[in-house]
Amino acid sequence: MAVAAMGALADTNNFDKIKTGAPPPGWTATNTGAGEAKWTIEQDDTAPSKPNVLKQSGKAKYPVCLKDDTSLKDGFVEVKFKPVSGKEDQTGGVVWRARDSDNYYVARANALEDNVTIYYTVQGKRTEKKRTGMKVASNQWHTLRVDFTGSHFTVTFDGQKAIEWEDETFKDAGKVGVWTKADSVTLFDDFRCGEK
Numbered sequence: 001m002a003v004a005a006m007g008a009l010a011d012t013n014n015f016d017k018i019k020t021g022a023p024p025p026g027w028t029a030t031n032t033g034a035g036e037a038k039w040t041i042e043q044d045d046t047a048p049s050k051p052n053v054l055k056q057s058g059k060a061k062y063p064v065c066l067k068d069d070t071s072l073k074d075g076f077v078e079v080k081f082k083p084v085s086g087k088e089d090q091t092g093g094v095v096w097r098a099r100d101s102d103n104y105y106v107a108r109a110n111a112l113e114d115n116v117t118i119y120y121t122v123q124g125k126r127t128e129k130k131r132t133g134m135k136v137a138s139n140q141w142h143t144l145r146v147d148f149t150g151s152h153f154t155v156t157f158d159g160q161k162a163i164e165w166e167d168e169t170f171k172d173a174g175k176v177g178v179w180t181k182a183d184s185v186t187l188f189d190d191f192r193c194g195e196k
Helices: 002-009
Strands: 011-013 027-036 039-043 052-056 059-067 075-085 091-100 103-110 115-122 125-133 142-149 152-157 160-166 175-179 185-195
Touching: 052 059, 059 091, 075 091, 075 175, 091 142, 091 185, 103 142, 103 152, 103 175, 115 152, 115 160, 125 160, 175 185
Parallel strands: none
Antiparallel strands: 011 185, 027 059, 039 052, 052 185, 059 175, 075 142, 075 185, 091 103, 091 175, 103 115, 115 125, 142 152, 152 160
8 A cells, every 4th residue: 555655646757748859848957067958858769668758968067957846855766867978977867855956966877987876966066975886888778766765865776776875964855857967968768756
């Protein structure tokens, strides 16, 4: 019964009924720091749920796209992502308890470094807190998830537990979303979030 109730609270976005060529409505498509992110809905034949994906193809310090109608204190955020290209970075991440585009937690997986890392970003400054070496293949779809309750966070990558971490920097409910870095061209699909 508890599983069914939790499932009922989950919100899934597969971007399939949205016009292509523009950012998704109801999301703040922006970035942290300098540069210009480019968030667009695009058709992609490899999408886990066809036909559309959310694509980031701009160049910025940290492109971030926040779902406007979310406010989660305890819950989860999950996305399928595919790092396509990038010389500096090939990464995909999820954001939670975001106050705005300069203040949030982020967990990301990087195909150039083969690791999963958790950070907090305060006033636009990102600080690494913990990392785990894991194989992150380029041009393949992966699943990244964070479960957060109180000060305890669990990061899961492709179904395997990657990181457990405790922190109290952001205690209040906030928005969830997706994230990349630098010149990373990344596709996102099947974005899910919910309360616990």
